[in-house]
Amino acid sequence: GDALVAFAQAHHLAVIGHNLAWHQSTPDWFFVDGGKPASRELLLQRLRTHIHAVVGHFKGRIKGWDVVNEGLSDDPGQYLRPNKWQQIIGDDYIAKAFQFAHEADPDAELYFNDYGNEYPHKREKTLRLIRDLKAQGLRVDGIGMQLHLQLDRIPFDEIDRSLTAFRELGVKVM
Numbered sequence: 001g002d003a004l005v006a007f008a009q010a011h012h013l014a015v016i017g018h019n020l021a022w023h024q025s026t027p028d029w030f031f032v033d034g035g036k037p038a039s040r041e042l043l044l045q046r047l048r049t050h051i052h053a054v055v056g057h058f059k060g061r062i063k064g065w066d067v068v069n070e071g072l073s074d075d076p077g078q079y080l081r082p083n084k085w086q087q088i089i090g091d092d093y094i095a096k097a098f099q100f101a102h103e104a105d106p107d108a109e110l111y112f113n114d115y116g117n118e119y120p121h122k123r124e125k126t127l128r129l130i131r132d133l134k135a136q137g138l139r140v141d142g143i144g145m146q147l148h149l150q151l152d153r154i155p156f157d158e159i160d161r162s163l164t165a166f167r168e169l170g171v172k173v174m
Contacts, residue, residue, distance in 0.1 A: 001057075001058070005058060005061050005062065009061060014063040014064075015058075015061070015062050015063060016062070016063055016064045016065065016066065016109075016111070016174065017054070017055075017058065017062050017064070017065040017066065018065075018066045018069070018113070019065070019066035019067070019068070019069035019113060020050070020051050020054060020055070020065055020066070020067050020068070020097060020101060021047065021051075021067065021068045021069070021071075021085060021093070021094075021097045022068070022069035022070060023070065023071075023081065023083035023084065023085060024070070025069075026084070026085075030043075030046055030050075031043065031084045031088060037088060038088060039088075040088055040089050040090065043085070043088045043089050044089060044096060047085075047089070047093070047096060047097060047100060048096075048100045048103075051067075051097065051100040051101050051104055052100065052103070052104045054104075055101055055104035055105045055108065056104050056105070058105075059104065059105045059108070060105070060107070062105070062108055063108065063109060064108050064109030064110065064111055064141065064142070065101055065105075065108055065109070065110055065111065066111050066112075066113040066144055067094075067097050067098050067101045067110050067111060067112065068093075068094045068097050068098070068112055068113070069113045069114070069144075070113070070114050070115065071083075071085075071086075071094050071112070071114065071129070072114050072117075072122060072125045072126065072129065073125070074116065074122075076121045079091075079125060079128070080094075094112070094129065094133070095132075095133055095136055095138055098110055098133055098138045098139070098140065099138060102138070102139055109141040109142060109172070110139055110140055110141050110142075111140070111141060111142040111143065111144050111172075111174055112126070112129060112130065112133075112140060112142075112143055112144065113143075113144030113146065113174075114126060114143075114144065114145075114146065115145075115146035115147070115148050116146075116148075117143065117145055117162060118145060118147060118155055118158045118159045118161075118162045119155070119158055120158070120161075123158075123161065123162045123165060126143060126162075126166075127165055127166075127169060130143070130166075130169055130171060131169070140171060141171060141172055142171050142172035142173060142174050143166050143171050143172070143173050143174065144173075144174045145159075145162065145173060145174070147159070
C-alpha cells in the first residue's frame with residue numbers, strides 16, 4: 001500500500017482505498033473471542049481500531065475510502081446483506097464504519113460501494129441507506145457502482161436512472 005500511494009503521489013494521481021469493511025475480506029478471528037462469538041462491544045472496538053489504523057496510516061495521502069463494500073442484500077425482500085458484521089453489531093455497523101472513517105480522517109471522501117445498484121431493487125436500497133446515514137448526521141460523499149456488466153446486456157436505461165437518482169441525492173458516483 002505504501003508503495004502504491006507513493007507512486008500515485010509521485011505521478012499526481014488520486015487514490016481511493018478499497019475497502020475498510022467487507023464481509024468477504026475480514027478474517028474469521030475478527031468475529032470471535034476465546035472460541036465464542038465476539039460481543040457487539042468487542043467487534044465495534046475492533047472495527048474502530050482497524051479503521052483508525054488503516055485510515056490513519058494513509059491520512060492526507062488518500063483521497064477517499066470505500067468504507068463499506070457490498071453491505072446490501074441481493075434478496076429483493078431483505079435490506080442489508082446478512083453477514084457477521086450485521087449479525088453481531090446489528091444494522092448500524094455501516095453507520096459505525098462511516099463514523100469511524102470520518103473520525104480517522106475528516107478530510108477523506110467516504111463512499112459506499114456495491115454491485116447491482118444499477119438495478120431498481122438494489123438502487124432503492126442504496127438510496128435508502130444513504131438517506132439513513134445522512135439522517136444520522138453522517139457524511140457520505142459517494143456511491144461506488146461496481147457494474148458487473150455483460151457486453152451483450154448492458155442496462156443503459158437502468159444505469160442512467162441510478163446515476164440520476166444518486167446525483168439527486170447529492171452524492172458522487174464512482
